[in-house]
Structures are given as C-alpha cells and as structure tokens.
Amino acid sequence: MAEWMTLAEAMAAHVHDGDTLAMEGFTHLIPFAAGHEIMRQRLRDLSLIRMTPDLIYDQLIGAGCASKLTFSWGGNPGVGSLHRFRDAVENDWPSPLAIEERSHSDLANAYVAGAANLPFAVLRGYTGSDYPRVNSQIRSITCPFTGEVLAATPAVRPDVAVIHAQKADWKGNVFLWGILGVQKEAVLSAKRAIVTVEERVESLNAPPNACILPHWVVTAVCEVPRGATPSYAHGYYERDNVFYREWDRISRERERFSAWLSQHILKTRDFEEYLALQRDPLVKAIYQ
Amino acid sequence: MSEAYTSDEMMTVTAARMLRNGAVCFVGIGLPSTAANLARLTHAPDAVLVYESGPIGAKPTALPLSIGDGNLAETADTVVSTPEIFRYWLQGGRIDVGFLGAAQLDKFANINTTVVGPYKRPKVRLPGAGGAPEISSLAKEVLIIVQQSKRTFVEKLDFVTSVGFLTGGNAREAAGLSGNGPVAVITDLCILRPDPDSRELKVTSIHPDVNRGTILANTGWSVVFAESCEKTPIPTRPELDTLRDLKARTAAVHSTQGDRE
Numbered sequence: 001m002a003e004w005m006t007l008a009e010a011m012a013a014h015v016h017d018g019d020t021l022a023m024e025g026f027t028h029l030i031p032f033a034a035g036h037e038i039m040r041q042r043l044r045d046l047s048l049i050r051m052t053p054d055l056i057y058d059q060l061i062g063a064g065c066a067s068k069l070t071f072s073w074g075g076n077p078g079v080g081s082l083h084r085f086r087d088a089v090e091n092d093w094p095s096p097l098a099i100e101e102r103s104h105s106d107l108a109n110a111y112v113a114g115a116a117n118l119p120f121a122v123l124r125g126y127t128g129s130d131y132p133r134v135n136s137q138i139r140s141i142t143c144p145f146t147g148e149v150l151a152a153t154p155a156v157r158p159d160v161a162v163i164h165a166q167k168a169d170w171k172g173n174v175f176l177w178g179i180l181g182v183q184k185e186a187v188l189s190a191k192r193a194i195v196t197v198e199e200r201v202e203s204l205n206a207p208p209n210a211c212i213l214p215h216w217v218v219t220a221v222c223e224v225p226r227g228a229t230p231s232y233a234h235g236y237y238e239r240d241n242v243f244y245r246e247w248d249r250i251s252r253e254r255e256r257f258s259a260w261l262s263q264h265i266l267k268t269r270d271f272e273e274y275l276a277l278q279r280d281p282l283v284k285a286i287y288q
Numbered sequence: 289m290s291e292a293y294t295s296d297e298m299m300t301v302t303a304a305r306m307l308r309n310g311a312v313c314f315v316g317i318g319l320p321s322t323a324a325n326l327a328r329l330t331h332a333p334d335a336v337l338v339y340e341s342g343p344i345g346a347k348p349t350a351l352p353l354s355i356g357d358g359n360l361a362e363t364a365d366t367v368v369s370t371p372e373i374f375r376y377w378l379q380g381g382r383i384d385v386g387f388l389g390a391a392q393l394d395k396f397a398n399i400n401t402t403v404v405g406p407y408k409r410p411k412v413r414l415p416g417a418g419g420a421p422e423i424s425s426l427a428k429e430v431l432i433i434v435q436q437s438k439r440t441f442v443e444k445l446d447f448v449t450s451v452g453f454l455t456g457g458n459a460r461e462a463a464g465l466s467g468n469g470p471v472a473v474i475t476d477l478c479i480l481r482p483d484p485d486s487r488e489l490k491v492t493s494i495h496p497d498v499n500r501g502t503i504l505a506n507t508g509w510s511v512v513f514a515e516s517c518e519k520t521p522i523p524t525r526p527e528l529d530t531l532r533d534l535k536a537r538t539a540a541v542h543s544t545q546g547d548r549e
Contacts, residue, residue: 105379112371131417185371
C-alpha cells in the first residue's frame with residue numbers, strides 16, 4: 001500500500017546498506033533526486049542493477065555507495081565514457097566494484113522474468129559472444145519441445161526498485177507515459193518500490209491501457225518536482241543535454257568530482273536546495 | 289571535383305544509401321542513427337526506424353543525443369516498452385536491417401564494444417553490449433558503420449561482443465544464428481563486403497581521393513581487394529544539404545539546457 005512521504009523518509013525507511021537496488025528509466029524519467037538522496041544518506045555496499053548506468057550510477061559509484069554493478073551499457077550517451085565507473089573498474093577507486101555484465105535484451109528479459117515470478121529468463125542471445133565466458137550466470141537451456149538450445153539467465157529480483165513518474169493520485173496510483181523502458185517490470189520484480197513523481201494530483205484522468213502502477217504495488221511515493229533532471233520528464237521538461245556534456249568535465253578527475261559531491265550533494269539539504277544551487281549564477285557559469 | 293565534402297560526410301552518405309526504402313531498421317546511437325535518418329530524409333522516406341528504448345517508426349527532427357530522447361517518442365508511430373522491443377520486434381523476426389557501430393572489428397566482421405585489453409583488468413573499459421549482440425544475430429541483415437584505422441580494424445578482437453561471421457566460412461550458420469549477418473561495412477575510406485564463401489571482408493568500393501595504400505595502412509590485417517573493386521560515387525548536393533541541415537538542427541537542440549532557469 002503506497003504511503004506518501006518525503007524522499008528522505010522513503011530512502012531511510014526502505015533502502016538499507018547491502019541492498020540490491022534497481023533504479024530504472026531509459027534516458028527518460030531517470031530518478032536522479034532519489035540517487036542524490038542515497039548519496040546524502042551515505043548508503044554503502046549496494047548491489048546496483050540498471051540497464052544503462054548513466055550519470056545516476058556514475059555518481060553513486062564515485063560516491064562509494066556501490067560494491068557491485070549489473071548492467072548492459074555503461075556510457076554517457078552521445079558524450080563518451082562514464083569516468084567514475086571506469087575509475088572503479090580500472091583502478092578500484094574509491095573502492096573495488098564487482099561487475100556483472102549482460103546485454104540489453106537479456107536484462108530486459110530478466111526484469112520480465114522477475115516481474116512474472118520466474119527464476120530465469122529465456123532468450124535467443126549471446127551465440128558466439130564472449131560474454132558467457134566472463135559471466136558464469138549466462139547459461140543455456142534446451143527446449144523440451146524442439147531441442148533448441150537457448151540462453152538462460154537469472155531473473156532480476158531486487159530488494160528495492162526506484163523509478164520516477166509524471167503523476168500519482170492521493171492514493172498513490174502512479175501514471176507514467178512516453179518512453180517506458182523497463183520501469184514497470186522493475187517495480188513488479190522488486191520486494192519494495194519507491195516512486196518519485198512530478199506532481200500529486202486529485203485524479204489521474206488516464207485513458208484505458210495507460211501505464212498505471214496501482215497503489216498496492218508501490219511502497220512509498222514522494223512528490224519531487226523536476227526529480228528526473230538532468231534527464232527529462234515527457235510533458236514537463238526537456239533533457240539537460242548541457243549538463244550531460246558538462247558531467248564529462250566534472251567527473252573526469254577525482255578531485256573535481258569530489259568537490260562536486262561535497263558542494264552539490266552532501267552540503268545541500270534536499271533536491272530542492274540542489275536545484276536552487278543550479279540556478280546560482282556562479283554555478284550556472286561553469287556549465288556554459 | 290564538384291562539391292567539397294569531408295570523409296565523415298562521405299561515410300555517412302554512403303551508409304545511408306545502403307538502407308532501402310521501406311526497410312524496418314533497428315538503429316544504434318551515433319553514426320548509425322545519423323545515416324539511418326539521412327536515408328529517411330532522402331531516398332527512403334518509408335524506412336521504419338526502431339530504437340531500443342521503445343519508439344517504432346521514429347521520425348526525429350534532430351538527431352537524438354541519447355537513445356531515448358523525447359523527440360523519438362513524439363514522432364514515432366508507437367512507443368512500446370524495452371522488453372517488448374527486444375522480445376516481439378527483434379527476437380520476433382521483424383527487423384530487416386540492424387545498423388551498428390563498433391569500437392573494434394575483425395576481418396569476419398565480429399565486433400568488440402566491451403574492453404580493450406584483458407576483461408578482468410582492462411586497459412580501456414568500453415560501454416559494453418547494449419542491444420548489439422542480439423541485433424547482430426537476429427536482424428535479417430546488418431550494416432556496420434565505423435571509422436577505419438589500425439586501432440579499430442584489428443587482426444584479433446580483445447573481446448567478441450557481437451558476432452559477424454565468427455571464424456568465417458559457414459561458422460555463422462553452423463552456430464544456428466537466424467539472421468544473415470553483416471552485408472556491408474562502411475568506413476570513411478571504403479566499403480567492405482563479405483566474400484560469399486570465406487566470409488572474409490573484402491574491399492569492394494573505394495571512396496574518391498582514397499588510394500589502396502591508405503586502406504592497407506589503416507587495416508590491422510592484410511586486407512584483400514575484390515577483383516571488381518569500384519569507386520564509390522561522391523555525395524550529391526541534396527544529400528550533403530540534407531545531412532548538414534540535420535546536423536545544424538541537432539547542434540541547436542543539443543546545446544539546450546532543458547528548462548534550467
């Protein structure tokens with residue numbers, strides 16, 4: 001049953017050190033505000049799952065929150081590398097990061113399996129690829145009907161899923177639209193689900209077949225306007241492409257990243273204060 | 289010489305021409321997306337562009353910086369979930385052409401986008417698989433667009449992320465892969481196509497102002513030239529104009545900061 005609370009309360013109550021955590025959103029609706037709160041609460045030893053780690057996990061990895069990452073494409077889209085992710089993999093900084101690497105098709109299927117309460121996913125995949133050689137979780141299964149050999153991989157079953165959506169009503173029914181990625185599957189595959197939304201509304205006014213997550217599959221819901229920025233929220237605001245480019249400069253060196261972490265995250269009280277800081281002309285100037 | 293153009297434009301235009309009108313194309317981000325959209329805006333208005341984030345039939349006005357930009361969703365015929373894209377549309381056998389890039393490529397058109405150096409202790413950690421392993425194996429055919437150099441065209445891949453013809457000959461069919469594999473590799477220097485028997489990539493068309501020595505010097509294996517090696521036609525004025533307009537619109541969009549005050 002969804003409970004409305006602040007983001008800080010939701011994270012403190014439902015995300016714990018050592019949890020397996022999936023924060024999803026495919027370019028769109030990436031729950032950045034929730035990621036910031038995890039850094040502020042200094043959560044540690046998280047096993048992170050996400051198809052495209054993106055800036056949100058680059059930040060968590062650089063901040064020392066993660067001990068493991070399961071992913072399928074780790075870059076800054078259209079810009080280049082995720083430097084904090086690379087520094088962790090290549091140099092163990094700030095701490096060693098175990099990686100479990102899979103393909104997009106595999107992870108998407110694995111979320112579906114998790115949501116459907118199945119132990120594994122079946123797909124036509126990985127034939128001839130080196131991935132099964134470096135990831136022992138990528139195995140195969142023989143079809144009992146045709147004898148065909150198919151790839152089999154473990155379902156994704158996180159302790160907690162976190163997503164961002166456009167709207168929720170007073171009961172906590174959640175409505176999202178646009179590019180949906182694997183958000184619905186992430187929520188349904190997890191033991192607990194935290195949803196941040198752009199706005200709390202009286203009524204969702206959703207058409208039939210809309211992507212609705214009923215309040216009884218959501219653990220906590222938090223109103224966090226602009227909570228997906230610098231990614232975007234369809235119908236609310238555009239992607240902050242400049243910040244995505246600027247992140248390359250912020251994250252490249254450890255010192256500059258650490259200064260960003262301290263000034264923008266650890267010294268701000270919440271996402272609202274972080275957003276206010278972004279409007280500071282001095283901070284704005286460095287992004288131009 | 290008619291119009292001046294860059295080697296990048298030559299590559300993009302050449303790749304775009306390979307996409308036939310009406311083809312259902314699974315588009316990777318970056319160079320493939322540029323070429324596929326140029327094709328759509330020139331000779332292939334009915335090409336159906338499918339992006340892994342969910343848009344089917346996307347007709348973006350500017351090139352997406354990321355694979356899930358809102359403009360893709362707004363201009364698409366429909367937007368489905370990411371699992372559905374991979375399960376019903378790609379694995380379901382509905383993709384004619386997979387359009388891919390590569391960090392490293394070998395002579396059988398196998399692709400590495402994972403690591404340079406050993407996997408456990410990489411010299412360079414690349415982004416990884418994304419959708420490519422399944423696109424390369426399940427699309428009916430594959431086009432690869434990549435800058436040619438000794439760093440990218442290597443004798444042996446550090447890691448096989450996505451398969452072309454594996455070890456050549458009938459290895460791909462023997463592995464049970466349903467798609468036909470790469471039909472062409474388009475670079476800034478030439479076009480390479482697989483030999484029908486050995487499946488080794490051969491240079492079949494050389495871009496204007498490029499000589500064989502340059503191609504040899506930028507290939508990490510002793511690449512073979514096809515007997516009937518052609519000269520690639522230069523970009524036309526409309527192709528160049530369309531590409532430059534597209535890039536100008538893209539640059540304008542990518543410098544926006546959302547609604548940041």
